[in-house]
Amino acid sequence: MYIVFEGIDGAGKSTQIRMLKEWLEANGFRVETLVEPTDSEVGKLIRKILQRPDAQSDNVQRTLGLLFAADRMLIMDKLDDESKIIISDRSFISSMAYQEPAEWIEVLNRYAKKPDLLILLDLDVKKSVSRTSGKDTFENEQFLTGVKENYLKIVKNYEHQIIDANNGVNKVSSDIKKAVAPYLGICPDCIM
Template sequence: MTAGGARGLFITFEGIDGSGKSTQCRLLAEALQKAGRNVVLTREPGGSPGAEEIRRLVLEGDPDRWSAETELLLFMAARRDHLERTIEPALAAGKVVICDRFADSTRMYQGLSRGDLRAAVDQMHALMIGREPDLTLLIDMDPAEGLARAKGRQGKEERFEDFGIGLQEKMRAGFLALAQEFADRFRVVDGARPLDDVAADVRRLADEALEGSRA
């Protein structure tokens, strides 16, 4: 909490690859900024200089470049740096932090879909991170459509997309299960609709969370 009493709000976006969450992050940040909010838009892995270096290690290259266990350590290192250098200072200053992926992605990619590491993920999260978002918006999308969108970008960061449709199907089911497990902070948004309709739902849910943070 700042000296003036304002509290920051931590909003994360989750979803399978190609769900449109990154676009919705940007649109929400722009809308809140226009409304006079002080917003920090960030991403994972990344969001700080050290974490961006790790991002290149985990998102580029051959799918088998790292084991799930090694990935977990790399992602946790990136998240800790991101938390210390970007997220916590912004929240302490009363800003709205909007993050494209956070710990829930690690619970899925390394904790469920690539190995039976969920318990290890949660233990390391409690030890080294110790923070959950105030609001998590899950942009839900059919795995085949999402993968087609993701591959259509033709970028360098396609290591996880290269695992194929099987991983995306596990991810979607896992994210929906997480939404039930953490029902207090998760909200599921249908991402298969027109962009503006999705953005309107996202804005409404964010406004509700912002109003609740004042209570």
């Protein structure tokens, strides 16, 4: 099973993936986690380019769109391992939510694997800004508002669960477990 976590910056993806992995392993499942961008050659290049002062310019953004698509193409084979639950921190759906133009991003990611379950951690933009220090500009808030709206539209095309990420860590975690359990045949009463 391929489970993808999505959500704006600071939504709690890394925190919640860690907690879900632990819980699934305690329930006897084998779990592998992935993060995009990956640590491949292309992923390293992406991180480097993200540091450029002109990273937000149109042409660098387009370059990043190409590289993100290439980076995820390099890990495609891993995603078909049926002996494990694969949990990914971001996916092509991040490209669709963050980058433009939509038609082009869609073409670049035509062969990207679709999630069996997409978990959207839906967080208020103001909370995102306060959880990720140092980026609290008006432009950033406006940008993230757009990304959040994009996410809410895009998820409708996939098997998905929207989780309210504004709650405390443990409440979010138990909401995620409840959402995932039916897909894995875990009894709902066993969830704490």
